[in-house]
Amino acid sequence: MALAFPREMVSAWCWTNAEFKLVHRQEVSRTAADTQVRDLGPALWHASFESDPLPKTKADELEADFETLGGALRTFFAVPMLRKDPARWTGEGMAGCSVNAIRSDRRAIRIAGLPAGFELSAGDFVSILTSVPGRELLKIAVGGTASSTGLSPWLEVTDAIRVSVKVEDFAKLHLPFVEMRLVPGSLEKPRDSVVRWRVKFDATQVVR
Known part of the structure; x- marks a missing residue:
């Protein structure tokens, strides 16, 4: 079966971290008397995900799923799993x-x-x-x-x-979700212990 993009890719897994942060795109100018702030565009959601420790086969499975995104090429739906x-x-x-x-x-x-x-x-x-x-x-x-x-x-x-x-x-x-794109180079699979690994990545909201 062909994979669909975007698709919801996180709710089937357990996450130690699934933090969503609203990032404002602003320019700040400071003088001796005042601070001026100008919006450069709408604020975007940024997410940082880190899985629970997983056996090697499960960590490989999760990593392979996110590798189908082709880095930042394709998008996916992410759920704020710590407040789902x-x-x-x-x-x-x-x-x-x-x-x-x-x-x-x-x-x-x-x-x-x-x-x-x-x-x-x-x-x-x-x-x-x-x-x-x-x-x-x-x-x-x-x-x-x-x-x-x-x-x-x-x-x-x-x-x-x-x-x-x-x-x-x-x-x-x-299970509210938002369309996101991986931050290039952020997908990692560090070793957590002798028999456990974690999968982690960062992502940024896509605005249509």
């Missing part, structure tokens, strides 16, 4: 969530289709399927509790919501 579900999630269905509203300053969002009374917390991730097509990943900064009809209050997010995100776009909170 909302903190308050207990397994109830959230398959029908969507963007209900985006505040005019594009710094807050309302989500429909949640279980009644469900609480979203600061640090939870939301993945948005856009019509570009593409995937945007939002991190909640100020959470809230859904109404009896499943509508969230305004949820402040950590960075401005891109214009590609629209009302009625599908929102994914369980």
Whole structure:
């Protein structure tokens, strides 16, 4: 069977580290009296992954899967595995969530289709399927509790919501993912012990 690109490649494995960091692309100019900052483009998610210690055959398998990406040539979908579900999630269905509203300053969002009374917390991730097509990943900064009809209050997010995100776009909170590209040369398989290896890599968000 031919491999598909991009495809989700991380949730089937256990990770010691799967840190997602929002990197701002900014130019800073300092004078004796002031500091001026200018955005050079939208902030991008950067991820650093390191697997749990694996037997040699499993480490080889994981490494081989990521080698199919051809370094930075092809893209894949990455899940923030250390926060792959909302903190308050207990397994109830959230398959029908969507963007209900985006505040005019594009710094807050309302989500429909949640279980009644469900609480979203600061640090939870939301993945948005856009019509570009593409995937945007939002991190909640100020959470809230859904109404009896499943509508969230305004949820402040950590960075401005891109214009590609629209009302009625599908929102994914369980295993949220974003399209990424390997940082060239970052894929490694260091030895952890006599019989165990780790697979590690860095990746950067792809913007469509």
